[in-house]
Amino acid sequence: AQSVSQHNHHVILSEAASLELGCNYSYGGTVNLFWYVQYPGQHLQLLLKYFSGDPLVKGIKGFEAEFIKSKFSFNLRKPSVQWSDTAEYFCAVVNSGNTGKLIFGQGTTLQVKP
Amino acid sequence: SQTIHQWPATLVQPVGSPLSLECTVEGTSNPNLYWYRQAAGRGLQLLFYSVGIGQISSEVPQNLSASRPQDRQFILSSKKLLLSDSGFYLCASSNDGNQPQHFGDGTRLSIL
Numbered sequence: 001a002q003s004v005s006q007h008n009h010h011v012i013l014s015e016a017a018s019l020e021l022g023c024n025y026s027y028g029g030t031v032n033l034f035w036y037v038q039y040p041g042q043h044l045q046l047l048l049k050y051f052s053g054d055p056l057v058k059g060i061k062g063f064e065a066e067f068i069k070s071k072f073s074f075n076l077r078k079p080s081v082q083w084s085d086t087a088e089y090f091c092a093v094v095n096s097g098n099t100g101k102l103i104f105g106q107g108t109t110l111q112v113k114p
Numbered sequence: 115s116q117t118i119h120q121w122p123a124t125l126v127q128p129v130g131s132p133l134s135l136e137c138t139v140e141g142t143s144n145p146n147l148y149w150y151r152q153a154a155g156r157g158l159q160l161l162f163y164s165v166g167i168g169q170i171s172s173e174v175p176q177n178l179s180a181s182r183p184q185d186r187q188f189i190l191s192s193k194k195l196l197l198s199d200s201g202f203y204l205c206a207s208s209n210d211g212n213q214p215q216h217f218g219d220g221t222r223l224s225i226l
């Protein structure tokens with residue numbers, strides 16, 4: 001069965017520190033990949049997505065993610081975090097051409113200290 | 115862009131009572147619709163999805179059911195709630211299976 005694994009459940013950083021959140025998935029076919037973010041008190045929203053093309057994708061608020069097919073990974077990065085990045089981050093995968101059945105990772109809570 | 119409306123935001127129900135959570139979508143037509151349950155530390159689990167009116171697919175066996183009486187309306191129901199039904203329920207919509215999903219604000223359901 002397909003699965004998505006996020007390695008870090010809770011990350012605490014100081015402002016200006018660099019961030020990398022790991023995400024690995026298990027599926028041998030063609031996939032579309034997403035990172036969603038949920039800020040405190042807000043609904044889930046799309047941070048970035050990968051469908052095809054350049055494996056390094058850029059999202060909102062300075063986030064980027066790199067798709068490494070050989071490693072089944074889609075890690076999220078940001079060179080310098082801000083206090084406002086405090087949120088929960090979810091990696092998700094869907095089979096291309098499927099009915100959009102997203103498989104989510106368990107989420108990573110990021111706490112940025114001012 | 116799509117807007118997802120869910121209500122109520124919070125709900126406290128006794129064990130054995132019925133449930134009806136409603137989700138409506140604005141800003142699109144003939145969307146794919148989804149119900150998820152979010153558990154702390156466990157991410158989101160897909161419960162049901164629908165590609166059209168009256169078409170419901172269940173992803174996991176459970177005490178819940180879903181219906182889609184109208185194009186942009188998706189309802190999550192139960193005849194008799196169990197304690198294990200407690201959780202945070204999210205409705206989502208997408209234009210097709212490959213497009214990002216838009217999420218509602220969710221309903222926090224507590225079963226006593």
